Amino acid sequence: MAILLPILQFEDKIIETIEQNSVVVVIGETGSGKSTQLSQILHRNGYTKHGMVAVTQPRRVAAVSVARRVAQELEVQLGEEVGYAIRFEDRTSERTCIKYLTDGVLLRESLSDPELNQYSVIILDEAHERSLNTDILLGLMKRLVKIRQTNLKVLITSATLDGGKVSRFFQDCPVLNVPGKLFPVEIFYSSDRPTSYVESSLKKALDIHIREPEGDVLIFMTGQDDIEKMVSKLEEKVQSLAEGSCMDAIILPLHGSLPPEMQVRVFQPPPSNCRRFIVATNIAETSLTVDGVVYVIDSGFVKQRQYNPATGMYSLDIVQISRVQADQRAGRAGRTCPGKCYRLYPSSIYREEFPEVTVPEIQRSSLAGSVLYLKSLDVPDIDILSFDFLDPPSRESLEDALRQLYLIDAIDGNGSITRVGRAMAELPLEPSLSRTLLEANENGCLSQALTVVAMLSAETSLLPSRSKGSEKKRKHDSLELPDGSGWGDHIQMLQIYEKWDRAGYDRRWCTDHDLQVRGMMFTKDVRKQLCQIMQKTAKGSLDVRTSKGRKETQQEYRNLRRSLCVGYAGQLAERMVRHNGYRTLGFKAQLAQVHPLSVLKIDEDGLLPNYVVYHELIATSRPFLRNVCVVEMSWVMPILKKLENLDINKLSSGGTSIPEATVDGEVTDLSKEAAVAKASDDHESRIQAARDRFLARKPKK
DNA sequence: GGGCTAAGA
Numbered sequence: 001m002a003i004l005l006p007i008l009q010f011e012d013k014i015i016e017t018i019e020q021n022s023v024v025v026v027i028g029e030t031g032s033g034k035s036t037q038l039s040q041i042l043h044r045n046g047y048t049k050h051g052m053v054a055v056t057q058p059r060r061v062a063a064v065s066v067a068r069r070v071a072q073e074l075e076v077q078l079g080e081e082v083g084y085a086i087r088f089e090d091r092t093s094e095r096t097c098i099k100y101l102t103d104g105v106l107l108r109e110s111l112s113d114p115e116l117n118q119y120s121v122i123i124l125d126e127a128h129e130r131s132l133n134t135d136i137l138l139g140l141m142k143r144l145v146k147i148r149q150t151n152l153k154v155l156i157t158s159a160t161l162d163g164g165k166v167s168r169f170f171q172d173c174p175v176l177n178v179p180g181k182l183f184p185v186e187i188f189y190s191s192d193r194p195t196s197y198v199e200s201s202l203k204k205a206l207d208i209h210i211r212e213p214e215g216d217v218l219i220f221m222t223g224q225d226d227i228e229k230m231v232s233k234l235e236e237k238v239q240s241l242a243e244g245s246c247m248d249a250i251i252l253p254l255h256g257s258l259p260p261e262m263q264v265r266v267f268q269p270p271p272s273n274c275r276r277f278i279v280a281t282n283i284a285e286t287s288l289t290v291d292g293v294v295y296v297i298d299s300g301f302v303k304q305r306q307y308n309p310a311t312g313m314y315s316l317d318i319v320q321i322s323r324v325q326a327d328q329r330a331g332r333a334g335r336t337c338p339g340k341c342y343r344l345y346p347s348s349i350y351r352e353e354f355p356e357v358t359v360p361e362i363q364r365s366s367l368a369g370s371v372l373y374l375k376s377l378d379v380p381d382i383d384i385l386s387f388d389f390l391d392p393p394s395r396e397s398l399e400d401a402l403r404q405l406y407l408i409d410a411i412d413g414n415g416s417i418t419r420v421g422r423a424m425a426e427l428p429l430e431p432s433l434s435r436t437l438l439e440a441n442e443n444g445c446l447s448q449a450l451t452v453v454a455m456l457s458a459e460t461s462l463l464p465s466r467s468k469g470s471e472k473k474r475k476h477d478s479l480e481l482p483d484g485s486g487w488g489d490h491i492q493m494l495q496i497y498e499k500w501d502r503a504g505y506d507r508r509w510c511t512d513h514d515l516q517v518r519g520m521m522f523t524k525d526v527r528k529q530l531c532q533i534m535q536k537t538a539k540g541s542l543d544v545r546t547s548k549g550r551k552e553t554q555q556e557y558r559n560l561r562r563s564l565c566v567g568y569a570g571q572l573a574e575r576m577v578r579h580n581g582y583r584t585l586g587f588k589a590q591l592a593q594v595h596p597l598s599v600l601k602i603d604e605d606g607l608l609p610n611y612v613v614y615h616e617l618i619a620t621s622r623p624f625l626r627n628v629c630v631v632e633m634s635w636v637m638p639i640l641k642k643l644e645n646l647d648i649n650k651l652s653s654g655g656t657s658i659p660e661a662t663v664d665g666e667v668t669d670l671s672k673e674a675a676v677a678k679a680s681d682d683h684e685s686r687i688q689a690a691r692d693r694f695l696a697r698k699p700k701k
Numbered sequence: 702g703g704g705c706t707a708a709g710a
Contacts, residue, residue: 224706285707
């Protein structure tokens with residue numbers, strides 16, 4: 001079977017090229033076998049004698065499944081010669097010579113071993129997806145091949161035809177093209193953009209069902225709502241078709257927040273003489289491959305998250321897909337036989353309006369975490385503003401990251417990483433959360449902070465698993481959750497987890513309370529991992545036990561909130577004087593509402609708290625603060641003070657002149673409430689005036 | 702009164 005893969009005909013050529021070059025780009029379409037065969041080719045040709053071959057994947061499932069297949073082909077036990085490493089799971093041994101891993105895991109490894117000396121070859125697979133981590137790795141590899149000129153080979157594989165760009169990035173390294181095994185896909189365009197792509201997809205789907213021979217239909221939509229609409233409409237229409245006039249149909253939704261048992265339904269073969277309609281988000285573009293698809297309906301849209309560094313706000317926008325994405329979608333129809341792709345837009349739009357490639361994630365995200373990571377690598381010459389990215393993020397975005405890091409003491413006024421920053425980088429968390437943990441450790445509430453931070457890492461656990469129709473009834477049936485005691489969502493998360501802990505981590509308890517079992521289990525895993533890392537780096541032993549029946553006190557909540565305020569120093573908001581909207585501090589001011597799902601409540605005067613920190617500012621239908629925590633004004637003052645004195649030019653100089661000792665002094669200083677005394681009178685009086693106005697307001701009703 | 706595209710440590 002493996003012998004038939006196209007890539008194997010090029011074995012000699014591949015080896016020859018690798019021998020003569022440190023970096024090689026391999027372009028291989030789906031079905032070329034590059035993910036499974038490249039590592040084996042290198043293994044056969046002696047490249048695992050002095051080190052392992054690493055193959056990175058953007059996704060966990062891919063790392064596991066490809067490793068499993070290679071182990072089978074080599075007839076070895078998985079975890080022996082062939083293994084994998086993903087978060088929470090390391091299945092490798094001393095004998096492992098081919099190791100599949102997620103790009104995130106490789107990044108973590110390079111923290112402790114920046115030269116990645118255990119590897120003789122590093123293959124960055126699926127680089128065309130341009131995940132944030134892959135982009136960072138690309139930059140690091142460029143540096144590494146110079147340092148390890150004699151004993152490291154780097155292969156970059158991509159499915160798209162544009163290897164030229166990556167090649168230029170690596171000093172015009174050679175590009176090898178390996179043909180794929182896709183069947184031809186016939187493309188049909190609409191003459192116009194439809195007014196409603198749900199209606200238009202529906203019509204097209206029925207058309208196919210009535211006129212076209214058997215084969216499953218994959219329909220790309222932008223989100224869960226549209227998918228649910230589409231599924232119910234399609235079900236209705238299909239049922240109304242005269243019996244016997246066409247084959248049976250099964251309609252399956254497919255999106256990320258679907259419980260796993262629903263997701264796997266798309267992998268079960270359908271009964272004979274039955275056509276399946278899979279209504280999916282872009283999860284079916286790359287993450288999940290559905291067999292049996294012959295027809296694809298492509299709306300030409302995708303929901304995309306983008307970050308605005310000027311306001312610190314994310315937005316979730318429906319945008320046009322790129323030509324690469326459109327071709328990827330079409331390709332889903334040609335995996336098992338020739339297929340057809342119906343594009344609900346004219347070809348002129350495809351050619352003239354669609355961008356050629358998707359904007360890489362690194363240009364759409366907050367970079368605080370990545371910048372901290374790069375600063376923490378023990379590489380003297382990393383100047384973040386001139387770091388060699390394949391597609392550099394904007395200066396504005398990098399400066400935003402530096403400001404964020406400075407506000408939480410991860411870097412000092414000259415842009416050098418602090419001791420706190422180094423400790424933060426060890427933790428697999430966003431900087432705001434790692435800072436919170438370290439601060440909580442000082443404030444004697446580490447255990448509680450671990451819980452909150454883990455809950456935030458698995459945000460989905462709090463979302464009720466929506467089941468249509470009986471929603472109101474379910475709300476009645478489900479048991480009441482704690483309410484955060486008036487302190488907001490973080491405290492509620494702590495209370496929820498503690499209750500679950502007391503219930504013995506019972507799955508049933510989750511479903512009874514309308515919580516996602518998967519998310520809660522993930523929370524537990526994350527918490528355990530964070531405990532281990534904290535224990536390892538701490539000097540003495542830490543108290544990380546959950547409260548086990550003992551009720552948390554207000555004082556503990558307060559310590560925790562104060563720790564959160566330090567970690568979220570860059571995500572602070574002040575309530576408006578005349579209404580319950582908030583204004584963000586520290587950015588170009590942005591007005592936002594507390595998210596309707598928040599447990600934050602108004603007081604007897606109908607007012608929300610004066611100051612909150614928020615986990616995320618996101619614009620959906622409007623700007624919302626998601627997951628907020630009440631903080632005290634005296635904690636806010638030192639942050640405002642710090643903001644006032646912030647000098648971005650000094651931060652971005654990347655300086656190395658400040659000794660660690662002064663840095664430590666600065667950090668402890670700010671974490672003490674004593675710092676309040678130094679806060680400027682200006683702010684004091686301004687805020688006092690604002691408070692007075694609040695109090696003078698007439699209560700609601 | 703409103704909402705979760707996808708993925709990762």
